[in-house]
Amino acid sequence: MENVTTAEPSGPRAASRIRQSARAVLAERGYADLTVEAVAAKAGVGKSTIYRWWPNREALLADALAEVFKGDEIPDLGDTRAELRLAVDMTIDNYADADLAIAVPALAADLARSPELLARFRETFLLRKRDNIAVALRRGIDRGDLPATLDTGLVQDLWAGTILYRRLLSGSPLDDELAERLVQLVFDASATLSS
DSSP: OOOOOOOOOOSHHHHHHHHHHHHHHHHHHOGGGOOHHHHHHHHTOOHHHHHHHOSSHHHHHHHHHHHHSOOOOOOOOSOHHHHHHHHHHHHHHHHHSHHHHHHHHHHHHHHTTOHHHHHHHIIIIIHHHHHHHHHHHHHHHHHTSSOTTOOHHHHHHHHHHHHHHIIIIIOOOOSHHHHHHHHHHHHHHHHHHHO
16 A cells, blocks of 8 residues: 655645634634644644744734735725725724634733734734825815814724724624714814814
């Protein structure tokens, strides 16, 4: 009988499965118990495959989260309201995923204890997303739809805080009505600032 060995998967599909497994282990165990060994076992690969793509668990997790967290540029539609709605929808979509809804609180608790992970998370996802939304808000300012004194960072904090609170604590819906109300808040606040 011939001895047949199967090669360990190491291509793009394996990388995607590894990132998915990292998110699952984060959701199940939290960051403190997320190990390369646990991710390898869940993905059905060896640790060497993981280390071939990522130098450590922080890099793996940052990449795994960046795969599902959206931080796309908001296209210039010539319509501030429509652009802000896209920004809010993207933010809602980032926290609507069931695995991420469980993983985000675990991650948030551990980010404070892991400066390297916090830095990677900010670099890979948060800053890119915030910069892209700020561009859309500044376009609204340039068009005269929003006041020049609008604090684009605070607007994003209000959106993300509301969405996270609803997703993680209150259980209130993340729906079209919420998205419209969050956009309207910016215009209402802008009208007050302009008065």
